[in-house]
Amino acid sequence: MIYFDNAATTLHKPPQVIEAVTKAMTTMGNCGRGAHPSSRRAAGAVYEARQKLARFFSCSREDHVVFTANATHSLNLAICGLFSPGDHVITTVAEHNSVLRPLYRLEGQIGLQTDYIPTDAKGVLQLSKLEEFLRPNTKAVICTHMSNVTGNITDLETVSAFTKKHGLLLVVDGSQSAGYLPISMKEMAIDILCVTGHKGLLGPQGTGCLLLREGISLRPLTVGGSGVQSYLKEQPPKLPEALEAGTLNTHGIAGLSAAMDYLEEMGLEVIKEKEDALTRYFYENIRHIDGIRIHGDPEGSHGPIVALNLPNMDSATLADCLAEDYGIATRPGAHCAPLMHKALGTDTQGLVRFSFSHFNTCEEVDLAVTALKELRQQD
Amino acid sequence: MRRKELCILLTFSTTTEAMAMEAHASAHGLPGRLIPVPTVIHAGCGVCWKAPIAEKPRILAAMEKEQLPYEGFFELVI
Numbered sequence: 471m472i473y474f475d476n477a478a479t480t481l482h483k484p485p486q487v488i489e490a491v492t493k494a495m496t497t498m499g500n501c502g503r504g505a506h507p508s509s510r511r512a513a514g515a516v517y518e519a520r521q522k523l524a525r526f527f528s529c530s531r532e533d534h535v536v537f538t539a540n541a542t543h544s545l546n547l548a549i550c551g552l553f554s555p556g557d558h559v560i561t562t563v564a565e566h567n568s569v570l571r572p573l574y575r576l577e578g579q580i581g582l583q584t585d586y587i588p589t590d591a592k593g594v595l596q597l598s599k600l601e602e603f604l605r606p607n608t609k610a611v612i613c614t615h616m617s618n619v620t621g622n623i624t625d626l627e628t629v630s631a632f633t634k635k636h637g638l639l640l641v642v643d644g645s646q647s648a649g650y651l652p653i654s655m656k657e658m659a660i661d662i663l664c665v666t667g668h669k670g671l672l673g674p675q676g677t678g679c680l681l682l683r684e685g686i687s688l689r690p691l692t693v694g695g696s697g698v699q700s701y702l703k704e705q706p707p708k709l710p711e712a713l714e715a716g717t718l719n720t721h722g723i724a725g726l727s728a729a730m731d732y733l734e735e736m737g738l739e740v741i742k743e744k745e746d747a748l749t750r751y752f753y754e755n756i757r758h759i760d761g762i763r764i765h766g767d768p769e770g771s772h773g774p775i776v777a778l779n780l781p782n783m784d785s786a787t788l789a790d791c792l793a794e795d796y797g798i799a800t801r802p803g804a805h806c807a808p809l810m811h812k813a814l815g816t817d818t819q820g821l822v823r824f825s826f827s828h829f830n831t832c833e834e835v836d837l838a839v840t841a842l843k844e845l846r847q848q849d
Numbered sequence: 850m851r852r853k854e855l856c857i858l859l860t861f862s863t864t865t866e867a868m869a870m871e872a873h874a875s876a877h878g879l880p881g882r883l884i885p886v887p888t889v890i891h892a893g894c895g896v897c898w899k900a901p902i903a904e905k906p907r908i909l910a911a912m913e914k915e916q917l918p919y920e921g922f923f924e925l926v927i
Contacts, residue, residue, distance in 0.1 A: 502864030505885040505896040510871070513896075517868035533865045698863055699893040706893060708862045 477825030490728035494721040502697030519727035528654040529681040536680045536713045541645040542568035544664035544680035551688030557609040558583040563809035564617045592767040593620040610639035615647035620766025621775025673726030744828035745774035755839040774826040785820035796841040858923040862893040
């Protein structure tokens with residue numbers, strides 16, 4: 471199988487990630503739940519992973535790296551823990567349902583007020599409209615760093631300048647960009663960064679984290695076992711335990727930690743260069759196919775995603791033909807991003823997303839190009 | 850029968866603080882190890898750093914110099 475669904479999850483993981491998970495599953499006890507060697511080994515592995523993630527994203531404190539199950543979990547923690555009745559938030563139509571649904575729920579539950587930055591025809595966010603949406607009760611801007619539908623990259627510099635100017639919090643969904651673009655919480659003035667471990671970071675599924683700037687306080691989403699302050703009726707107030715109720719996914723975190731080593735060793739610039747080259751090669755070879763519609767702005771600021779449709783063909787049918795007839799895995803449909811599809815006018819047809827990893831090859835891309843050309847001729 | 854000795858114990862509020870202590874001690878050759886918190890002590894985190902009493906000045910100096918967070922300091926015969 472040729473795997474071009476890396477924006478959903480990366481299938482090809484570095485071998486050291488798999489080895490680290492296996493080692494953890496055979497040697498590690500429960501982190502923070504004892505002082506015997508297997509528990510300490512687990513706590514050490516988790517601590518080391520916190521250090522690596524803090525360093526990787528320039529988070530000022532390792533104890534402000536909170537482990538979660540995925541980016542959706544991180545975003546729910548951030549959104550549900552941050553807002554109170556009467557607050558207003560600015561977000562964008564490029565957001566995934568992991569942002570939209572918690573916001574919709576708070577709109578109903580506490581009357582949260584929300585505005586959505588629109589896009590142009592290429593799906594590029596119209597950030598010049600940020601000022602138009604500002605209200606006296608605006609508390610935060612929540613935005614994705616890269617659209618999971620089009621691959622368009624958000625100009626975080628502009629968003630960050632806006633949030634700094636008006637004293638707003640900046641919450642960034644780094645699900646698609648982490649492991650592809652460098653992200654510095656310090657330089658980009660990000661207050662809360664939400665990432666998942668199983669996409670560009672190349673870790674196991676079931677891992678993710680939320681990184682907080684010092685001074686940000688969130689209400690916990692879940693409360694329960696923490697391994698510390700057991701006689702308190704409330705969740706212990708100190709980070710990271712304040713936001714980490716229950717046993718951590720230490721086995722997965724050990725794998726993520728090994729993946730961080732791989733990324734450091736490989737270098738993001740090398741990964742980005744390889745993925746950009748594959749994306750460009752694919753785009754250049756398909757863009758002249760008669761009738762093909764390519765969404766997003768592949769010639770602008772753009773990540774390793776190409777979103778497309780063939781005329782008169784449902785996106786699910788196209789993806790199924792690619793999988794069944796050519797062994798090529800892609801993702802059709804709505805991609806959990808309804809507002810982006812409405813903005814692109816693809817809410818009926820959906821679109822087919824090709825997303826690349828640096829483990830992919832030009833030969834694989836050639837086969838996908840041939841497949842699209844043949845399928846177009848058969849139509 | 851196991852011999853009891855006077856030792857110092859440093860307690861922590863979070864597991865992360867305890868692990869920061871262990872990492873620092875390991876990197877700088879500070880004596881001691883993490884043990885379960887004795888029941889006579891009330892501490893947030895379930896593990897504490899135990900070191901010989903003779904190492905008290907060195908340990909406390911390192912905690913202060915490196916700004917390593919800890920919750921409490923005890924001297925105990927265990």
